[in-house]
Amino acid sequence: MQYPPFPQPPDLNYVIHQVTPLAVLAMTFVGVRWVFRSPIGEAIAERIRMRVRGRWGESAAGEEGHRVTALEEHVSQLQAQLSELAERVDFAERLLAERGERKLGAGQ
Numbered sequence: 001m002q003y004p005p006f007p008q009p010p011d012l013n014y015v016i017h018q019v020t021p022l023a024v025l026a027m028t029f030v031g032v033r034w035v036f037r038s039p040i041g042e043a044i045a046e047r048i049r050m051r052v053r054g055r056w057g058e059s060a061a062g063e064e065g066h067r068v069t070a071l072e073e074h075v076s077q078l079q080a081q082l083s084e085l086a087e088r089v090d091f092a093e094r095l096l097a098e099r100g101e102r103k104l105g106a107g108q
Helices: 012-036 039-107
Strands: none
Touching: 012 039
């Protein structure tokens, strides 16, 4: 009986050429991640933020101020409505409690 021949071991140059791009990609990913999580990355992010603020100028800051003011007014209106509703609920609870007491007193 004749056995099939053993497969030839892969050529070392072929393996290196196949693995090298993956290794370079992995090292690049690790390096970029390190830069973004370091103080250097924070400085780059802050510079980008400052550039965006400068590009949009004061109009964006002014619009943001108007938006914050409008939101604060809306929140104060909602708080007023909530306190009014709380008073109404308290009043309704008192009426229901009195009505329940009257019914109990009348039955005795």
